[in-house]
Amino acid sequence: xxxxxxxxxxxxxxxxxxxxxxxxxxxxxxxxxxxxxxxxxxxxxxxxxxxxxxxxxxxxxxxxxxxxxxxxxxxxxxxxxxxxxxxxxxxxxxxxxxxxxxxxxxxxxxxxxxxxxxxxxxxxxxxxxxxxxxxxxxxxxxxxxxxxxxxxxxxxxxxxxxxxxxxxxxxxxxxxxxxxxxxxxxxxxxxxxxxxxxxxxxxxx
Numbered sequence: 001x002x003x004x005x006x007x008x009x010x011x012x013x014x015x016x017x018x019x020x021x022x023x024x025x026x027x028x029x030x031x032x033x034x035x036x037x038x039x040x041x042x043x044x045x046x047x048x049x050x051x052x053x054x055x056x057x058x059x060x061x062x063x064x065x066x067x068x069x070x071x072x073x074x075x076x077x078x079x080x081x082x083x084x085x086x087x088x089x090x091x092x093x094x095x096x097x098x099x100x101x102x103x104x105x106x107x108x109x110x111x112x113x114x115x116x117x118x119x120x121x122x123x124x125x126x127x128x129x130x131x132x133x134x135x136x137x138x139x140x141x142x143x144x145x146x147x148x149x150x151x152x153x154x155x156x157x158x159x160x161x162x163x164x165x166x167x168x169x170x171x172x173x174x175x176x177x178x179x180x181x182x183x184x185x186x187x188x189x190x191x192x193x194x195x196x197x198x199x200x201x202x203x204x205x
Contacts, residue, residue: 072099112199
């Protein structure tokens with residue numbers, strides 16, 4: 001599969017045409033397999049193994065340095081609850097990164113807003129209907145020949161998230177947790193050469 005990805009990097013729709021199983025609801029397992037095959041000889045630490053140790057230190061740093069936008073500060077208040085769900089915590093920790101490290105100018109010299117960086121990293125939808133509409137709108141904005149970067153979507157209220165998705169122009173995966181979405185988005189980048197949105201590239205780097 002890797003050879004096909006490299007040969008058709010400009011149009012990833014061809015990859016799905018050659019490997020239609022990628023578009024199955026469990027097609028992300030093929031992404032896992034591709035990533036493991038490509039990077040099997042690379043000795044790297046798994047960031048997710050250290051995530052639970054990282055989060056408290058990260059939040060301490062935020063407490064010391066503050067956040068630069070109201071939405072991030074509002075999200076942070078949800079973590080004051082002792083019973084906050086793990087997926088809610090992880091979603092908030094990733095989203096407020098952009099309120100800590102402001103986005104920089106893109107290659108077109110445009111300066112993304114913090115909110116733009118947040119929504120292009122992860123779009124939060126209150127309902128399934130809103131999610132469907134958001135995906136359809138995003139796909140209609142892009143040509144079939146120009147795939148958009150993997151986007152994470154969460155569905156539900158902040159304190160009770162019920163759905164986690166990774167979406168591209170041709171793929172849509174429902175995943176069990178928010179961090180699994182982050183995992184698949186990273187693997188799409190490094191195994192299938194998808195680019196991250198420039199507005200939130202600092203987060204992914």
